[in-house]
Amino acid sequence: MWTFACPRAVIYGNDAIEAISFETADRVLIVTDKSIATLNYVEMVKSRLKASKIAVFDEVEPEPSLDTAFKCAKLAKEFDPQLIIAIGGGSVIDVAKMARILREIDIDPVGITPFVDLFELGYKKKSKLIAIPTTSGTGADVTWACVLTDKAENRKMTPANKEIIPDVSILDYRIVEKMPSRLIAGTGMDALTHAIEGLVSIWRNDFSDAMCEKALELVLENLEKSYANDLSARAKMHIAATMAGMGFGNSQVGLIHALGHSFGAFFKLHHGICVGLFLPYVLQYYRRSVDAKSILDRVSRKIGLEDMEVLINRIFELMKKIGVPTKISEIVDDKEFSEKLENLIMATLNDASLAMSPRVPDYEETRKIYEYAFQGKEIDF
Numbered sequence: 001m002w003t004f005a006c007p008r009a010v011i012y013g014n015d016a017i018e019a020i021s022f023e024t025a026d027r028v029l030i031v032t033d034k035s036i037a038t039l040n041y042v043e044m045v046k047s048r049l050k051a052s053k054i055a056v057f058d059e060v061e062p063e064p065s066l067d068t069a070f071k072c073a074k075l076a077k078e079f080d081p082q083l084i085i086a087i088g089g090g091s092v093i094d095v096a097k098m099a100r101i102l103r104e105i106d107i108d109p110v111g112i113t114p115f116v117d118l119f120e121l122g123y124k125k126k127s128k129l130i131a132i133p134t135t136s137g138t139g140a141d142v143t144w145a146c147v148l149t150d151k152a153e154n155r156k157m158t159p160a161n162k163e164i165i166p167d168v169s170i171l172d173y174r175i176v177e178k179m180p181s182r183l184i185a186g187t188g189m190d191a192l193t194h195a196i197e198g199l200v201s202i203w204r205n206d207f208s209d210a211m212c213e214k215a216l217e218l219v220l221e222n223l224e225k226s227y228a229n230d231l232s233a234r235a236k237m238h239i240a241a242t243m244a245g246m247g248f249g250n251s252q253v254g255l256i257h258a259l260g261h262s263f264g265a266f267f268k269l270h271h272g273i274c275v276g277l278f279l280p281y282v283l284q285y286y287r288r289s290v291d292a293k294s295i296l297d298r299v300s301r302k303i304g305l306e307d308m309e310v311l312i313n314r315i316f317e318l319m320k321k322i323g324v325p326t327k328i329s330e331i332v333d334d335k336e337f338s339e340k341l342e343n344l345i346m347a348t349l350n351d352a353s354l355a356m357s358p359r360v361p362d363y364e365e366t367r368k369i370y371e372y373a374f375q376g377k378e379i380d381f
């Protein structure tokens, strides 16, 4: 038995935010961060609400902590909103997802695990949750996990359950029109990696394949144009990120995210840049996985590329065109890299994402993947 889970609705278009005017909630909590709060998106939402009481929680930080989710939940408990609207990137949406649960039930987020598929959280969804992503990459608007940092224990946790998914995702293209190109590149690489990891995951299924294949096609067609300010390409990237989220959310990511999570944690770099950096190298490593190779050859042909080798080259070209690093040495110096390598390897081997990879490296192979990616050397093992 398997479940494909996604929001009740995805509302998209260059006027999608108008859907907010149909909401009848009287008390609405808006969750966002300080930088989004300075833009006019919160106003765009507020001006369309019928609510008599609106509260704004704008304290979400990058790599949000569990404490932030509890703080947001405390406000939600007191304010008792019928509707929570998350406006922001993955961090904001993840905090809102967790706060909606914690406002109702006293549960340790550590105990919310993806491996108990049918476990019911037992909350009544007193607050409907609408996610309005302001970047095109994380897919957090449609996934059933959230990434939070337990500062006390200095570790990342990913509570996951089907009941975490927002009820509605709103993809309004106007919101990404002014996204800085650097963010387009980073978040776009995240979406590309989600699509590909979702396709080769050992949990892949026909539903997730459909989403990931289309997302891959859209990203390869549109990321470079989106980076160059083509607004219709930005709209397509916004859709692609959510489709990739529905795909990988139902099949999971793997080795590339295990490497990217560890690398990002030690060098404090953007998540999308980190996973993107390892993407082509891990695809080279997957040449020796019979399953991954046949999937990637087949999907490549489907989207007009000859085989996975052409896909790998296409990814390297794309990365150069959108100005993201193609090897670690472009962003980290040799000394710092060598000092942290041991910790990077151990963090990667302990990352939960590794379990869903079509080929899982041992200690020595993990070291070599890091070293080859540092030098920009083709993986031949």
Ligand SMILES: [Fe+2]
Residues within 6 Å of the ligand: 138, 190, 194, 257, 271, 275
């Ligand atoms: Fe990601």
